[in-house]
Amino acid sequence: MLSNWMKNFVLIFSITFLLTGCTALTDSDQNKNGMLPAEVFKNIDGDTVTVKVRGKEETIRLLLVDTPETQHPRLGVQPFGPEASDFAKEILYPGRKVEIEPGINYGRDKYGRLLAYIYVDGKMFNERLLEEGLARVAYVYPPNTKYVDVFYDIQDEAKKKEKGIWSIENYSTDEGFQADKAAQSGYKTGIEGGEAACRGKIKGNMNSMIYHVPEGSYYNSDIKEIEWFCTEKEAKEAGYRKAKR
Template identity: 55%
Template sequence: MKKFILLCVSILFLATIASGCSSGSTDSSEKEKVKQENKALKSKQKELEETNKKLKEKVENSEKHSNNNEKSSQNDTQEKTYKPGTTDRIPVELAGTVDGDTAKFIYNGSQQSFRFLLIDTPETKHPRLGKQPFGQEASDRTKELLTNANKIEVEFDVGGQTDKYQRYLAYIYVDGKMLNEILVREGLAKVAYVYPPNTRYLDQLESAQEKAKEEKLGIWSLGSAFEDNQASTQQPTTEQPSSSNTQSSNGAGSATTQTPNNTSQNAGSEYYPNCTALRKVYPNGVPSTHPAYNAKLDRDKDNFACEAN
């Protein structure tokens, strides 16, 4: 009986030991599994961190490249702004219109006045000339074209970029078309203020003017309207010159210098019928002490005839 009891106790003892070993083995296996899972998670987390780092670097490089391109573009625009003698067209924004041949644009970050090169429109509120025929039509047309344009650009010529009033002198483009030429072609402006070397599109504008004349458009439709408009810049050639006309040239072009028998006492010894003829010999105009000075060509009565406007 004792032996049987001892045998049972031994069997129970061995069973307990076996159960403990089995449980220990299971716990060890689970711990190893958890350990492997944690290791895999850490590896995955590290991969994600590396990916995020690369994405961040890519975004930063992209922004840096974009900023560099923007700065480069701004530098290019600034270079174009100050680059004389090219055909570069510089984008501007409309700030307002003044009359038919003058407008204000946002240029170089500030509002600036621009006078349209090589043309003149009838006056609308001149202190001496008052309101001229087709002056309002020219002003309205300029406002219409500039206001409705999707893109406005300015182009400088090879000479001086500003006049004595500190207005910029330029060719103006509305959606790729030259506004100066549109006004001339429609008979709302005439070719004027021709000061070499700012004559890049003189032939083009004169051709447009001839067509407007032929079709009697705008200022060319009525002789009186045209003559009134001309009076501010040109002396009507109604006087008969004497037979002793002389020719003179200074290399910038030639013009006939006339000495009429009945010249005005305000005219010098050299006679020019208008500013266009005078400027071919004296591109910058002449003071009152000059032999070619004529008070009738001094439109603003500042003792300087046919100066840049």
């Protein structure tokens, strides 16, 4: 007969399998091209987006690229962060059909986000960020180095053209983005529009997908993840609905 300890172990294992095993992504979820069909649910920033796969929400962290921050609690809004975020919203808008190429063994980062490449109409979005000078090649960790050589070539072209982040000398480095260098160059975050220029206006709660206007009852409530909009129309187009109060 099974001991009580063994019975408890079997019970816990069975529950864990039912809760996790049935929802884990596997190769069987891929289409004939080896991709995971998905639909964009909401944008978070330039290199992070939430999609729906098999009807389940999955947050994707783009592999091998890093865009400047827009919502970091310590770094705040970095130069070209709003531009990268706006570019992502333009291409990866809610409802858009995309394909996901997961990293090796469906790896995840420390936040539980799926590491992957995203394709829109056959074009890899990771590459587009690099082409526009809105991201740097970063977080190069084996075994997920499949496209790293191609990425560095694209980055070199953006550097030569001094596009985006490469228009500010010594701003983008192997250690990250150096905001002090941008300040010395005279760059001001939000000068070209984007989320930074809309701070203090329409406040979107990224967890509930509800937006709040300044005169609303909950406008000044503690919201962990905020997305700013200049107008209510922009908030609605991004998939948010207005707070009832």
